[in-house]
Amino acid sequence: GAVVSQHPSWVICKSGTSVKIECRSLDFQATTMFWYRQFPKQSLMLMATSNEGSKATYEQGVEKDKFLINHASLTLSTLTVTSAHPEDSSFYICSLTRGADTQYFGPGTRLTVL
Amino acid sequence: QQQVKQSPQSLIVQKGGISIINCAYENTAFDYFPWYQQFPGKGPALLIAIRPDVSEKKEGRFTISFNKSAKQFSLHIMDSQPGDSATYFCAASSGGSNYKLTFGKGTLLTVNP
Numbered sequence: 001g002a003v004v005s006q007h008p009s010w011v012i013c014k015s016g017t018s019v020k021i022e023c024r025s026l027d028f029q030a031t032t033m034f035w036y037r038q039f040p041k042q043s044l045m046l047m048a049t050s051n052e053g054s055k056a057t058y059e060q061g062v063e064k065d066k067f068l069i070n071h072a073s074l075t076l077s078t079l080t081v082t083s084a085h086p087e088d089s090s091f092y093i094c095s096l097t098r099g100a101d102t103q104y105f106g107p108g109t110r111l112t113v114l
Numbered sequence: 115q116q117q118v119k120q121s122p123q124s125l126i127v128q129k130g131g132i133s134i135i136n137c138a139y140e141n142t143a144f145d146y147f148p149w150y151q152q153f154p155g156k157g158p159a160l161l162i163a164i165r166p167d168v169s170e171k172k173e174g175r176f177t178i179s180f181n182k183s184a185k186q187f188s189l190h191i192m193d194s195q196p197g198d199s200a201t202y203f204c205a206a207s208s209g210g211s212n213y214k215l216t217f218g219k220g221t222l223l224t225v226n227p
Contacts, residue, residue: 032212042219044158097213103215105158
């Protein structure tokens with residue numbers, strides 16, 4: 001498998017502020033990471049694909065200026081939710097690929113925007 | 115357009131019974147089919163996965179059955195235990211889509227003691 005960590009595990013912020021979520025690969029170098037959002041009792045929705053050293057690729061309908069992704073190293077990708085609003089409250093989960101197609105997920109970050 | 119259809123939405127099984135969750139896909143380019151288990155408040159954990167060159171894969175109490183012609187695959191949990199109570203997601207991906215996973219909507223499994 002692969003060991004993936006996320007920080008923080010949960011965060012509460014005020015509307016209008018920005019929040020940064022970190023995703024780390026602890027046991028190997030990951031050239032590709034994915035960011036997902038999951039609302040309660042729903043499936044995972046892919047937000048973007050993060051490639052080390054290049055711009056992220058966003059899925060249709062995901063605002064790239066609102067959800068900033070930086071994959072500056074082979075072990076770290078960050079997701080910044082800018083000017084967060086209550087509707088951005090969700091469970092954000094990152095994943096990384098090992099062996100081309102096998103994805104391993106992080107523990108997730110619960111974001112609550114007041 | 116939902117490309118992976120999962121059923122049932124919820125499932126209740128008695129301890130020791132067999133849990134069966136089914137998925138159907140539309141995109142014939144899919145070539146990797148994993149199952150994930152997710153507990154509340156946690157990230158999904160890879161349970162078992164299959165590729166279309168085999169019709170069945172077994173790991174412990176978990177078995178994937180794959181029917182390429184019908185474009186269907188299923189997860190069987192033998193001797194279900196209360197600790198198996200979780201949400202299960204099937205998914206599919208292809209190399210042509212940069213291995214992005216398309217998920218089913220999930221099945222909430224409850225195993226009664």
